[in-house]
Amino acid sequence: MKSLIKVSLLASTIALALNTSSALAADTAPSAIQPATTVPASSILNKFKSSEDQTAYALGASLGHYMNNSMKEQEKLGIKLDKGQMISGVQDAFGNNNKLSDKEIEATLQSFEEHVKQAAKTKMEQEAKDNAAKGDKYREDYAKQKGVKKTTNGVLYKVDKAGIGSAPTNSDTVVVNYKGALVDGTEFDNSYKRSEPLSFRLDGVIPGWTEGLKHIKKGGKIHLVLPPEQAYGKTDVPGIPANSTLVFDIDLLDIKPATGEDGQAPDVGAQQK
Structure with a gap:
């Protein structure tokens, strides 16, 4: 045995x-x-x-x-x-x-496994609580800056360049370059560094992006600060802890009107390069 x-x-x-x-x-x-x-x-x-x-x-x-x-x-x-x-x-x-006997070893390891799971859960809950508090403070301070506006959903944005033409709609495909970071400045994705603009349907990404990009037009540039509920909420994704406020710099390079076909969007903000 x-x-x-x-x-x-x-x-x-x-x-x-x-x-x-x-x-x-x-x-x-x-x-x-x-x-x-x-x-x-x-x-x-x-x-x-x-x-x-x-x-x-x-x-x-x-x-x-x-x-x-x-x-x-x-x-x-x-x-x-x-x-x-x-x-x-x-x-x-x-x-x-x-x-120890086989039964004692098995019982000890099973108990240890439960202990590790509980400790991990407690740590994650505390980190999520801390992230929420840090994000609240960051957004509070950022909202006071000149030129910053706030939507009814809590998205903070500052238009650096308005662009020309019409703003994108939910069904449009947009082409962007962007940089995403946490409130402490930790960068989790950057398409500028990869020299790879991303293309996706506007209604296929996190809510804060869908709402935020409607405030600029083709050729525009915007700075977005998203509360957790407009990003990934309580979900832990690679590089982005639960309850994180996210900070984005986005260049809207192009807008392609909907063709009637459903496009698939990338998981913006969760890419690790």
Whole structure:
């Protein structure tokens, strides 16, 4: 009968080995002009008696890195485990001399899993609360700046350049360049740096964009400050924590009238480059 810890360790080790192999295959594939390099056999023999010994060590090192990184993530949640006890547990498992029975190990790990989940939930709730407070203060200060206007939905905007022609409608496709950041200045996306303007239907993005871009025309530029409910709300997306107020600089490069076909819009603000 296998204990949960033994199964977990084995699964982690195998997963690490497979993932590492896949990553190395992708990252070190030889090109047509540069041949692949290999570690000289003499170099291996200086450290290990055989390739099997090297493999065993590599698996152990991979497992060690995995456990070390996991412990660092747990420490961010206020959970600190003793590395010495963890190493002792591994050694005892290899020596079939566990201090805990299989049932005790399984019960301990299940309890720990619930503890980690609760700690993560508490941390996320506190961060969301802090983000909301920071956003409220930022919007309050920004609203006092000259030229800033506020819509009934709480979207703050400042038109830097009005543009020409007509403002876009919900069904129009717009072409834009933009930069998005959090209130502390952390940038989460920037199409200017990628030299890749984005094209999408105006009604297919976050509400603050759909409303905000109607205040400029083709060739216009606008600065938007969106409250969470006009962006991603309580949802945690890559690079954007829950309850975040978002700050955008947007250039409206072109407006393409609707053709009757539904276009698909990108998830503006959640792209990581």
